[in-house]
Structure formats: structure tokens, C-alpha cells
Amino acid sequence: MKMKLKDIHFSYEENGTESIKGVDLSIEEGKHYSLVGGNGSGKTTLLKLISGLLEPDSGKIIFPESEKKPEIGFSPEDPELGFFARTVKEEVEFYPKNRGLNHENIAEKVIKKVDISHLKQKSPYLLSSGQQRLVSIASVLSGLPEIMVFDEPTHSLHRKGEKMVGKVLSGLKRTTLFSTHSSDFAFEFSDEVIVIYDGKILKVGEPREVLSEKKTLEKAGIRTPGIVDWARENSLKIPSNLEEAIDLIKEDKD
């Protein structure tokens, strides 16, 4: 077990309304978790608590297997909030440089991986919102933190960008948590889905199971993934991705 959250409570103002109302959660080593929920459900707050950017009012976050707190990288929902460097290259090099890693080498690899080589010498502030998103993701990846946390990593990205980010994140051999509005993205690219509603955890489980539960999705204000709707309309079992769906059509025809 990488991390355990025990009865976490948090409010932004003293004695104010709680944004997080008693969250218990176990995070396993090397798994990829998606956090889904409506606007204002507490996704960002919970990710900030996990990252150590906010301190819980009560409850505990423990790391059972580590002697000291592991390194956690955080990519904010608004990428500009994390920027400060003159160029994309400097921005991506900053985190590994700070950690005493071989920054030039690592940054180069990461920049290639998220396909932003053509933006290397540009100012991160002058990019489109989708390009800024990729730079923000690269700036966390390059630091090689043990736990990686991404707040809305696919916000402002088109389908191709979303798939690329999904493949990069799900291919990491590190513990990863990300929040998303896109149930399609959570369905395809996470091992476990955490559904949050009104500061509490409603459900945790495998994507196919959690994201096909009508009641849970309706309550949390989440759209049913397109692939689930499609399978239901065609009375087929729910495939885990597009390739499996194509196979199902073939079988159905045979």
C-alpha cells in the first residue's frame, strides 16, 4: 500500500462548510486512479490534500511502506498557475534540476513523449490552452516523483491529445491519480475509478463496473461513457476499449 487516507476533513474557511467530509481511501503502489465527480464535488481539494498542498483539518494521510513522505508531483487545473520559466524547455527542466537529476536528458525524453518538441523554445504563456496542458503534464513527468497527481489532465485537449496523454499516464509504472470530467477518459485509462460527490466518496472500483452504474453516475452528475451507451443500445457486453468493440461487431456478424 502506497498511501492511506483516514477520515479526512477539510474546509477552506475556519468553521466554514466542509469541502471534504470524511474521506477514507487506500492507494496501491503503481496503480492508476481516476477521480470523477461534478463541478464543486471536491475533486481538486482532495487532490491538493493528497499532494500536500493543503493540510487536512482532521484525519490522517499515512504512507505505510515509506519511512519518509514520498515525492509527489502536482499538475494544476489551470496550467498557467504552475508556469514561471521563459521557455517550455526551461519549464520542463526545472523539476528534475531541482531534484538533482540528469535534467537535460530527462526533459528531452519527456518533451518527445508528449509531442511538444516543436514548442521547446516558445514561452509557455503564449501557447494555446491545449498546448499549455501538455507542458504542465511534461513538467510533472520530468521530475520522476513517486506519486503523480494531475488535476484535469485532458481539459482543453482534443481527442488525439487526450489519447496520447492517456497512453502516457497509463503506461507509467508509478502511482498516478488524476481528476477528470470525461468519463470516457476515466473508463479507458484508469485501473480504478473513485467517484466523489459532495465531499464524500460514493464508490471505488473498476471502470467497467463503476461507470456503468446508472444510479451512481446520475447522483454524481457524470455522463455515461459513450462505449457503455453503445454496448447497451446494441445489447452487447461492455467492451474495455474501441478495439474490443470492433471485435464484438465482428463476432456479432459471424
Added chain:
Amino acid sequence: MIKISSFSIMNIEGDRLLDDIDLKIKEGKTTLICGEPGSGKTLLLKSMKGLISEGLRKKGNIKREGRTGIIFQEPRKQLVRSNVKMEAAFDLENLCYPPEKIEKKIEEYSKFLDAEHLLNRDIDEISHGELTKTAILSVLVTEPDIVLFDEPLSSLDYPNREMLLEIIKRLKQKETTIVIAEHDIRDLIDICDRIILLKEGSVLEDGDPIELKNALYREGIKIPFPWELDIEARRDRS
């Protein structure tokens, strides 16, 4: 109506961010501008309102007939006052409307948007979806002939998306000219009359959503899952 003629935008380094665009946006129609990140969709939309950032140079011209309003991707960034009703009054005060008329317009459009309950709330205490509604309210009170939306859906959850789509449908019924920049067209196909697909600052395709299905997919636009499956299954067979 918006008429864009030989319109280009260049940055300091001389890159053409928009390259020789010629377009006519017809009255009363809903037009979608699509394209991958950096293709120029937000830039084109902002240019339609006359908003061009510092450091960018333009060439060619854009002619607008009628008043234009814009709703930004992050609605919080366009709100300047602390209370919803005061915010809604801001533009009208600047246009020197008399107080009774301001009151009437706010009443009319908060009803149109089902936003009456928000009027006395503070901007800092309302939800993300309510901020979007407030931004739309403060634009609609000025009764624009053209309403521009910059990626309106991307930060909204499902219930708020439904809310926004309902507002767009109501505006369409009133024959307002609507232009939306988006890379996710799944919920907009039934609403829009035309799609303009941009690539590297130029118009790649211009037409009916269903006709452009394959081109949209190629450019990485989010399309409905059955469309995506259909295209991939065909590719698999051939």
C-alpha cells in the same frame, strides 16, 4: 453577419497563427469552429469580437453587423463585480441605459436563463456552472445580435453541460447568430448548422457536420463513439 476577408494574424516571430481567412458567418445560424490545440480557433473567435492580444499583428479585415458578445472559456475571468446583479448591470451602465431599463433587462434575461435565484448572490460563493450562467447573463442583457462562445463545454460537468446546451438552443430559437469554438462536438452536432475545421491557422474544411465526419476524426476532434467506431471498423476491414 460577420464577414472575414483575407484575414491573418502574426506573432512577434512572424509565425502566421491565422493565415488568409475568408469566411462569411450568416445571420441566425449556429457555426462551430473546430481544430486541434493551436489551430487558431480561439484566436479566430476572439478576432470576431475585435479582441487581439498585445504583440500580435493583423492583416485583412473583419466586418460585423450588429452587437457582439463573447463568453470566455473561464467565465470567472470576465466577471468584474462582486455580486451577480451588479455584474449583469455593468455593461448596461456603460452603455448609459437608465436604471429602470437596466432593471427590466436583467429581469427579462435572468428569467430567460432561469437565473433569477442567482441575482442576489456573491460571485465568490457561486458554483462553476453558476459563474457560466452569470457570464452569459451579463452578455445577453446587452441584447447582442451575435454571441461567441470559447470552448464553453470543456470545464462543465454533465448537468451543467445540459444547462448550457439548453441555453444555446433557446438562443438559436430566437435566431441569434451563434459561433462556438470547440474541440468536442459530441453534444453540438444536433444544434449546429455548419462546421469550420481549422488546421494550422487555415480553413481545412467547411460544411455539414455529418459530411465532415472523417475529416473531423482525422484532425482529432471528439466525435460521438458510434461515429468513431464506424470509422475504425471500416479501416479494420480494408
